[in-house]
Amino acid sequence: MLLSAAAAIEDLVPEGAGLVAVGGMHMHNNPMALVRELIRRRRHVRRLLTSPSASLAADLLIGARLVDEVATAYVGFEHLGLAPAYRRAAESATITVLELCEAAIVHGLYAGAGGLPFVALPPGLELSDVSRANPDHFRVITDPFTGERALVAAPLRPDVALIHALAADENGNVYFSGAHFTDRLMAMAAKKVIVQVERMAEPGERTAYPAESVLPGFLVTAVVVAPGGCKPTASHGAYGYEEASLRAYLKLGRTEEGFAEYLQLNGMAAAQVVA
Amino acid sequence: MSIAVEYSTAELMGAVMARQLRPGEVAIMGAVSALPQAACRLAQLTTAPGLWFIAGGSGAVNPHLDPLVASSCDERLLEADAVMTLPGVILAEGRGDLIDVFFAGGLQIDAYGNCNLGPVGPWTRPTLRGPGGVGLPFVSRAGRVVIYSMSHDRRTFVEQVDFISGPGFVNGRDALPGGGPSLIVTPLCTMDFDRATHRARLATLHPGVTLDQVLAATGFTPIVPARLETTAPPTAEELLILRRMDPGGLLRGGAER
Numbered sequence: 284m285l286l287s288a289a290a291a292i293e294d295l296v297p298e299g300a301g302l303v304a305v306g307g308m309h310m311h312n313n314p315m316a317l318v319r320e321l322i323r324r325r326r327h328v329r330r331l332l333t334s335p336s337a338s339l340a341a342d343l344l345i346g347a348r349l350v351d352e353v354a355t356a357y358v359g360f361e362h363l364g365l366a367p368a369y370r371r372a373a374e375s376a377t378i379t380v381l382e383l384c385e386a387a388i389v390h391g392l393y394a395g396a397g398g399l400p401f402v403a404l405p406p407g408l409e410l411s412d413v414s415r416a417n418p419d420h421f422r423v424i425t426d427p428f429t430g431e432r433a434l435v436a437a438p439l440r441p442d443v444a445l446i447h448a449l450a451a452d453e454n455g456n457v458y459f460s461g462a463h464f465t466d467r468l469m470a471m472a473a474k475k476v477i478v479q480v481e482r483m484a485e486p487g488e489r490t491a492y493p494a495e496s497v498l499p500g501f502l503v504t505a506v507v508v509a510p511g512g513c514k515p516t517a518s519h520g521a522y523g524y525e526e527a528s529l530r531a532y533l534k535l536g537r538t539e540e541g542f543a544e545y546l547q548l549n550g551m552a553a554a555q556v557v558a
Numbered sequence: 559m560s561i562a563v564e565y566s567t568a569e570l571m572g573a574v575m576a577r578q579l580r581p582g583e584v585a586i587m588g589a590v591s592a593l594p595q596a597a598c599r600l601a602q603l604t605t606a607p608g609l610w611f612i613a614g615g616s617g618a619v620n621p622h623l624d625p626l627v628a629s630s631c632d633e634r635l636l637e638a639d640a641v642m643t644l645p646g647v648i649l650a651e652g653r654g655d656l657i658d659v660f661f662a663g664g665l666q667i668d669a670y671g672n673c674n675l676g677p678v679g680p681w682t683r684p685t686l687r688g689p690g691g692v693g694l695p696f697v698s699r700a701g702r703v704v705i706y707s708m709s710h711d712r713r714t715f716v717e718q719v720d721f722i723s724g725p726g727f728v729n730g731r732d733a734l735p736g737g738g739p740s741l742i743v744t745p746l747c748t749m750d751f752d753r754a755t756h757r758a759r760l761a762t763l764h765p766g767v768t769l770d771q772v773l774a775a776t777g778f779t780p781i782v783p784a785r786l787e788t789t790a791p792p793t794a795e796e797l798l799i800l801r802r803m804d805p806g807g808l809l810r811g812g813a814e815r
Binding site: 308309310311335336355356357358359361362365366369370373374375376380382384385386389390393404405406407408410411412413416461462463464465468495517519520523524 | 589590592615616617618628629630631632633635636641643644645648651652653654675676677681682683684685686687688689690691692693694695696698699721722723724725728733734735736
């Protein structure tokens with residue numbers, strides 16, 4: 284189903300959605316066209332699930348006060364700095380942080396994608412404080428094979444996943460370019476999947492993509508064509524991240540007023556909805 | 559005749575980190591990892607031919623770093639000998655017998671090599687909310703862990719971290735399935751770990767750095783051995799290799815090109 288970003292968010296992401304997953308990794312392949320639309324429409328997300336390393340997409344949703352709980356292993360901007368809105372929300376306890384690690388996210392999504400009731404994590408991971416900080420998500424059980432203690436994590440089954448890919452065909456088959464991180468797994472685990480793409484695919488283009496770079500259309504609820512839709516983050520196969528723009532956000536994002544100004548300047552204020 | 563060569567702190571640290579690596583080993587690093595990536599590439603071209611390294615979230619195996627880039631997920635890293643999917647990298651980190659060296663860091667690093675990239679202060683209302691540890695819990699399973707930090711101050715080096723993202727020798731206990739932390743590399747010094755107590759022990763002071771300076775900048779009391787060596791500065795060859803891959807001077811306070 285080919286939709287505009289506005290229609291996809293309006294029709295497929297209900298107000299107060301339970302678990303919304305957002306793809307991309309660091310300042311790469313963030314589905315910004317979809318995220319901007321969520322913010323414009325003031326759609327609240329009860330729980331946001333990030334990829335193993337989130338960046339601008341998560342920080343904007345958090346800063347716009349649209350997220351009650353964030354399940355994440357990282358929100359930041361690598362060498363550019365810490366995430367200003369995430370910091371402000373966590374340090375004032377206006378958001379609940381559900382600590383995860385990349386293993387809990389990736390293996391949890393695998394469990395969600397494959398119908399596994401839970402996943403056991405490798406020994407040693409229980410030595411980190413992640414599971415103690417998020418006790419609802421983890422349990423320590425007895426390994427039925429060895430009798431040893433084993434840390435297990437809940438499956439992750441997002442209600443909606445918002446991801447970015449390079450191209451899609453008219454049947455909703457989606458192709459990834461470059462590194463596609465955990466996005467394909469996220470899509471396979473989610474009940475509804477909205478994929479924003481740079482462009483429609485050329486006829487016959489599919490054969491250039493190996494199996495691991497393709498998401499078949501039956502796993503995709505809607506495709507949104509959004510050229511340049513990851514900016515200012517990178518879109519692998521299309522463009523790099525815009526460092527100056529990200530730095531400008533990091534500067535404005537330091538205060539509530541600056542954050543509001545950033546939304547206004549970038550067409551994300553509530554009044555800037557386009558039908 | 560010897561010529562004094564100018565070098566940056568990051569270049570010195572990169573050379574020190576490179577010398578930790580051995581031929582045929584497999585190393586891995588996470589976010590903000592231009593420095594350990596440069597160290598691995600340098601090692602491949604000098605003391606550790608046949609070294610493998612996985613550049614974090616990109617999944618790139620032996621990226622050519624032509625040039626070195628700042629973000630661990632940059633598409634240019636995929637100009638590499640091989641590429642893994644990110645879920646594949648995470649499987650490899652968990653297996654326990656594949657990763658010889660894990661490069662780690664933290665907003666807080668403690669006397670037993672635990673690293674914190676999460677909350678500083680109370681967990682539910684931190685005074686500083688760090689970004690999060692991503693894959694740092696996996697350091698518990700690596701052959702050895704090389705910890706690096708571009709800051710050496712009392713806020714970073716603490717007696718005990720407020721939150722364990724990457725487990726070291728937790729409270730001096732050796733509960734790790736892997737080999738645990740082996741070295742800390744900072745702008746001032748290197749530290750290793752006492753075999754019996756697992757506590758950090760000063761190993762070398764960088765050229766021009768005094769013991770008092772390190773102790774004043776460290777929030778825990780490291781073990782101080784009777785004899786302290788000076789860190790060997792980068793050689794002219796090491797600097798030549800580092801600068802060839804880093805024309806923008808990422809390791810010299812510059813921007814990427």
